[in-house]
Amino acid sequence: MALSQSRPRRKQTGARYVAYRKKKLYELGREPSFTKLGKKRMQVLRVRGANRKLRLLGADSANLFDPKTKSFRQVKIKTITDNPANRHFVRRNIMTKGSVIDTEAGKARITSRPGQDGVVNAVLIS
Numbered sequence: 001m002a003l004s005q006s007r008p009r010r011k012q013t014g015a016r017y018v019a020y021r022k023k024k025l026y027e028l029g030r031e032p033s034f035t036k037l038g039k040k041r042m043q044v045l046r047v048r049g050a051n052r053k054l055r056l057l058g059a060d061s062a063n064l065f066d067p068k069t070k071s072f073r074q075v076k077i078k079t080i081t082d083n084p085a086n087r088h089f090v091r092r093n094i095m096t097k098g099s100v101i102d103t104e105a106g107k108a109r110i111t112s113r114p115g116q117d118g119v120v121n122a123v124l125i126s
Contacts, residue, residue, distance in 0.1 A: 002028055002029075003028065003029035003030065003031065004023065004027055004028065004029060005027050005028070005029040006023065006024070006027040026048060030045075032115060033055045033056065033057060033114070033115030034057075034092075034094050034115070035056045035057060035058065035059060035094065035095045035096070035114035035115050035120075036057070036058050036059075036092070036093055036094055036095070037058070037059070037060065037077055037079065037080060037093040037095065038058040038059075038060060038093075039058050039060060040056075040058055040059055040060060040061075041056075041057040041058040042054055042055065042056055042057065042118055043055040043057055053116065053118075054117065054118025054119075055115055055116075055118060056114040056115060056117075056118045056119065056120065059077065059095065059114060059120045060076060060077055061074050061075060061076055061077060061120070062074070062075060062077055062101065062103060062108065062110070062120040062121065062122045063119065063120065063121045063122065064103060064105055064108055064122050064123075064124060065111075065121070065122070065123045065124065066105070066124045067123065067124065068124075073105075075103045075104045075105050076103065076104050077101050077102070077103055077120070078101075078102040078103060078104070079093065079101070079102050080093050080094070080095060080099055080100070080101055080102075081100045081101065081102050081107065082099065082100035083095075083096060083098070083099045083100070084098050084099075085097075085098060085099070095110055095114050095120065096110070096113070096114070096115070097110055097111065097112065097113045097114075098110060100125070101122060103122070105124060106124055106125075106126050107124070107125050107126045108122035108123060108124050108125060109122060109123055109125050110122050111123055
């Protein structure tokens with residue numbers, strides 16, 4: 001079954017919207033990518049306007065920004081320690097924007113959207 005990103009069928013009050021047109025192709029959504037900790041795996045998607053979207057399905061390293069030295073470096077990810085999007089993602093080692101990861105350099109917060117951008121960018125927090 002297709003995922004829809006159109007408006008809901010019911011209003012906030014519980015009343016039904018009157019259908020004024022059929023479903024449109026541009027309202028379709030996709031399954032979430034669920035970027036996991038592991039070997040680097042990518043998927044290239046053709047999206048609206050013949051553009052390309054890189055989906056990161058697995059990653060084992062991150063581009064880490066250190067605010068003190070104002071420099072970037074690539075570090076290995078040990079594990080995911082916290083995920084405000086879903087507490088069960090921590091157990092499944094799924095990375096999303098806002099996740100706290102444990103790296104070789106310390107703890108860091110992910111600032112990019114791995115399932116949309118195809119890269120894991122993070123900022124050192126300790």
